[in-house]
Amino acid sequence: RGTVKDFPSFDATADAETLHKMKGLEYEANLEDHITSDTSGYYQRMLVVLVQANRDPDGRIGDRCIEQDAQVLFKAGELKWGTDEEKFITILRTRSVSHLRKVFDKYMTLSGFQIEESIDRETSVDLEKLLLAIVKCVRSVPAYFAETLFYAMKRAGTDDNTLIRVMVTRRETDLLDIRQTFKKNFAKSLHHAIE
Numbered sequence: 365r366g367t368v369k370d371f372p373s374f375d376a377t378a379d380a381e382t383l384h385k386m387k388g389l390e391y392e393a394n395l396e397d398h399i400t401s402d403t404s405g406y407y408q409r410m411l412v413v414l415v416q417a418n419r420d421p422d423g424r425i426g427d428r429c430i431e432q433d434a435q436v437l438f439k440a441g442e443l444k445w446g447t448d449e450e451k452f453i454t455i456l457r458t459r460s461v462s463h464l465r466k467v468f469d470k471y472m473t474l475s476g477f478q479i480e481e482s483i484d485r486e487t488s489v490d491l492e493k494l495l496l497a498i499v500k501c502v503r504s505v506p507a508y509f510a511e512t513l514f515y516a517m518k519r520a521g522t523d524d525n526t527l528i529r530v531m532v533t534r535r536e537t538d539l540l541d542i543r544q545t546f547k548k549n550f551a552k553s554l555h556h557a558i559e
Contacts, residue, residue, distance in 0.1 A: 395415055396412055396415050396416070399411045399412055399415060400412065403490075405491070406449040406450070406453060406487075406488075406491050407488075407490040407491045407494060409450075409453055410453050410456075410457065410491065410494050410495070410498075411494070413453060413457040414457065414498075418457065418458060419457065419458060419459070419460060419461075420458055420459055420460045420463070421460060422460040422461060422462045422463075425460070425462060425463045425466060429463070430463065430466045430467050430470050431470060433455050433459065433463075433467045433470075434467050434470035434471040434473075434474050435474065436451050436455065437451065437452060437455060437467070437471055437479065437482070438471060438474050438475050438482075439451075440452060441482045441483075441485075441486040442475055442477065442482055442485075442486070447486040447487060449487060449491060452483070452487070452495060455467070456495065456498050456499070456502075461502050464499075464502045465502060465503065467479075468499070468502070468503070479499055480496055480499055480500075483495045483496055483499065484496070504545070505538060505541075506538055506541040506542045506544070506545040507545050507549065509530050509534055509538075509542045509545075510542050510545040510546035510549055510550070510554075511549070512526060512530055513526075513527065513530055513531075513542070513546060513554065513557070514546065514549075514550050514557070516530070517557050517558065527558070530542075542554070543555075
């Protein structure tokens with residue numbers, strides 16, 4: 365998959381905490397309450413834990429823990445009849461980004477599959493989309509948004525809401541990186557694709 369560089373301006377935990385506080389102030393209601401009233405099941409659980417922003421900060425990563433997490437994910441998905449979604453949720457919500465990148469590499473070595481392939485096969489539609497978005501952001505935030513923009517403009521009739529949302533929300537954080545990644549991954553500039 366190549367080298368993935370960290371983006372110092374991206375802090376998912378801080379972004380989630382800010383969103384959590386802002387939602388409560390603006391609408392006089394808790395974001396978590398809105399999520400629990402509008403969703404259900406493992407999809408709801410994953411959204412709630414993301415809003416709670418309890419991810420481990422990047423720090424020292426032990427090889428034993430990486431191996432153990434990869435084994436847990438493998439046993440919870442590919443080796444299990446049905447899927448233990450709770451194991452995926454626990455690991456994806458609590459581990460640091462650098463730890464998860466190493467877990468995904470170890471998972472590939474262990475299972476012969478990319479984690480995305482297993483999620484695609486083993487989870488339901490809404491949860492699948494959410495888990496895949498998390499995995500893609502762990503791998504590379506700019507690549508995730510470049511792909512989002514590409515698919516927003518790919519079909520007949522641009523998905524203007526997605527295009528505008530991404531362009532506006534990422535303009536001051538990593539839009540230049542998204543543009544570079546877009547050109548690298550899709551062989552044309554973002555500017556040309558928007559025209």
